[in-house]
Amino acid sequence: MRVSLHAKQSEAFLSHATELLYGGAAGGGKSFLLRVSGIRWCLEVPGIQVYLFRRTHPDLRANHLRGPGNLHELLAPLAGAGQVAWREQQAEFRFASGSVLKLAHLQHETDVARYQGAEIHVLLIDELTHFSEAQYRFLRSRVRRAGLKVPVRHAGLLPRIECASNPGSVGHAWVKAAWVAPAEPGRVWRARPEEGGMRRQYIPARLADNPTLLAQDPEYLERLSGLGAPELVRALRDGDWDIAAGQALELFDRQRHVLAPFAVPAHWPRFRALDWGSSKPFSVGWWAVAGGAPLPGGASLPGGACLPAGALVRYREWYGWDGRPDRGLRLTSTQVAQGILAREKGEKIAYGVADPAIFGQHDGPSVAEHMAAAGVILRRAANNRKAGYQEVRRRLEGEDGRPMLYVFSSCLDGFLRTVPELPLDPADPEDVDSAAEDHAYDETRYACMSRPQAPARATANPAADRWHQAFCEKETIGWKTA
Numbered sequence: 001m002r003v004s005l006h007a008k009q010s011e012a013f014l015s016h017a018t019e020l021l022y023g024g025a026a027g028g029g030k031s032f033l034l035r036v037s038g039i040r041w042c043l044e045v046p047g048i049q050v051y052l053f054r055r056t057h058p059d060l061r062a063n064h065l066r067g068p069g070n071l072h073e074l075l076a077p078l079a080g081a082g083q084v085a086w087r088e089q090q091a092e093f094r095f096a097s098g099s100v101l102k103l104a105h106l107q108h109e110t111d112v113a114r115y116q117g118a119e120i121h122v123l124l125i126d127e128l129t130h131f132s133e134a135q136y137r138f139l140r141s142r143v144r145r146a147g148l149k150v151p152v153r154h155a156g157l158l159p160r161i162e163c164a165s166n167p168g169s170v171g172h173a174w175v176k177a178a179w180v181a182p183a184e185p186g187r188v189w190r191a192r193p194e195e196g197g198m199r200r201q202y203i204p205a206r207l208a209d210n211p212t213l214l215a216q217d218p219e220y221l222e223r224l225s226g227l228g229a230p231e232l233v234r235a236l237r238d239g240d241w242d243i244a245a246g247q248a249l250e251l252f253d254r255q256r257h258v259l260a261p262f263a264v265p266a267h268w269p270r271f272r273a274l275d276w277g278s279s280k281p282f283s284v285g286w287w288a289v290a291g292g293a294p295l296p297g298g299a300s301l302p303g304g305a306c307l308p309a310g311a312l313v314r315y316r317e318w319y320g321w322d323g324r325p326d327r328g329l330r331l332t333s334t335q336v337a338q339g340i341l342a343r344e345k346g347e348k349i350a351y352g353v354a355d356p357a358i359f360g361q362h363d364g365p366s367v368a369e370h371m372a373a374a375g376v377i378l379r380r381a382a383n384n385r386k387a388g389y390q391e392v393r394r395r396l397e398g399e400d401g402r403p404m405l406y407v408f409s410s411c412l413d414g415f416l417r418t419v420p421e422l423p424l425d426p427a428d429p430e431d432v433d434s435a436a437e438d439h440a441y442d443e444t445r446y447a448c449m450s451r452p453q454a455p456a457r458a459t460a461n462p463a464a465d466r467w468h469q470a471f472c473e474k475e476t477i478g479w480k481t482a
């Protein structure tokens with residue numbers, strides 16, 4: 001059997017993660033990779049039990065037993081040599097070494113009962129977003145090493161789970177939350193014990209990463225682009241996970257708005273924004289105002305080396321959650337103030353804005369007063385929700401095709417996890433649903449409203465950015481422009 005994998009497929013094939021998600025775009029070579037991987041484990045580890053799942057039986061067969069590069073085709077040379085045989089009744093390939101590659105499906109939630117006693121050494125799941133989280137958790141609980149002798153060169157790699165998926169089906173939200181949102185693509189990290197404690201990794205694959213398909217069917221890309229709804233095109237063509245029907249900030253696009261962190265030039269004004277929370281998360285964002293000149297060291301940014309003058313850059317965040325959606329850390333206002341100062345470590349912060357609620361006095365000093373006493377001065381943010389929503393949208397859209405709001409890729413817990421998928425208010429299409437986890441968004445809104453976008457001509461010229469300077473200097477506690 002001779003197979004050569006494309007670069008992204010090889011990255012996944014060689015990954016040392018034990019709970020892998022490969023995918024994103026349609027046609028990125030996902031199903032092919034899972035087949036090759038399954039065969040590889042069967043050949044390299046005698047006696048191994050590999051399960052390849054799809055949600056439904058017809059999809060399973062159509063995808064993996066028919067069509068170019070199907071399992072029969074890939075295994076034909078081995079079958080000819082008597083090394084492997086297909087057993088229709090059991091829906092499995094049995095290898096002479098005792099290894100088994102089993103094809104399985106879980107159409108209904110209750111079908112999990114069929115796999116109650118299964119012992120899975122390698123779990124392969126194709127189109128993971130077709131599965132519910134409960135089904136996945138069940139299958140993961142069946143993954144164990146018992147009785148398997150693992151060759152030294154694969155020590156630590158078994159048992160394992162390899163999944164592949166496009167964004168956008170019933171399981172979109174949980175798959176995104178488990179693999180895509182918590183870490184930068186490609187990074188291997190350990191999931192918490194209650195999440196299985198395995199080494200997780202997301203390797204994005206785009207259509208462009210599968211030269212076979214592009215060579216065989218050059219018009220495929222155009223057909224995808226002709227899907228109609230722009231979100232759907234972005235999901236299937238680019239493997240963009242930030243899609244959901246009724247998204248409030250559908251303008252947000254990681255390719256345009258997310259920057260790899262760089263050293264923020266000292267002369268860019270900085271400020272902070274806060275949305276307070278205790279049993280709910282709080283969100284602190286640190287923002288810099290781009291100065292318009294190229295970055296020192298020629299750091300490269302999407303669309304050129306220079307951010308538009310006046311653009312806001314979220315260069316750091318502190319999101320006060322306990323790792324579970326919409327659950328806060330329950331810190332006191334003084335503890336949060338101390339945490340803020342510790343993160344600023346001598347930075348010159350021009351001013352701070354916060355949600356007006358923290359200035360309310362009930363029985364004794366307000367949250368804002370406690371924070372001021374600890375050294376964090378904040379002023380009331382403008383809190384007109386609709387005006388704020390429009391302001392955030394205007395900045396995401398930007399001017400002359402260049403956004404006026406950017407986020408460092410390190411802002412994973414708050415902004416990048418929660419903001420892209422915030423839903424619209426079902427009762428008001430001009431506002432974000434305030435029942436959703438909207439703390440990083442609210443804080444972003446306060447930040448944007450603290451510097452409503454100046455007209456294009458004024459911001460295009462760094463020398464004319466006096467409005468910003470005047471504004472900052474007025475609010476400054478010991479801050480000066482360079």
Ligand SMILES: Nc1ncnc2c1ncn2[C@@H]1O[C@H](COP(=O)(O)OP(=O)(O)OP(=O)(O)O)[C@@H](O)[C@H]1O
Nearest residue numbers: 004005006026027028029030031032068069212213
């Ligand atoms: N390394 C490879 N060598 C040869 N053919 C390949 C390779 N990778 C993928 N292909 C072929 O490219 C086509 C698309 O690949 P595949 O079906 O794996 O993509 P996919 O990401 O699963 O697509 P979909 O999103 O439609 O499920 C298939 O015909 C497959 O056999």
Ligand SMILES: [Mg+2]
Nearest residue numbers: 030031032063
């Ligand atoms: Mg596929």
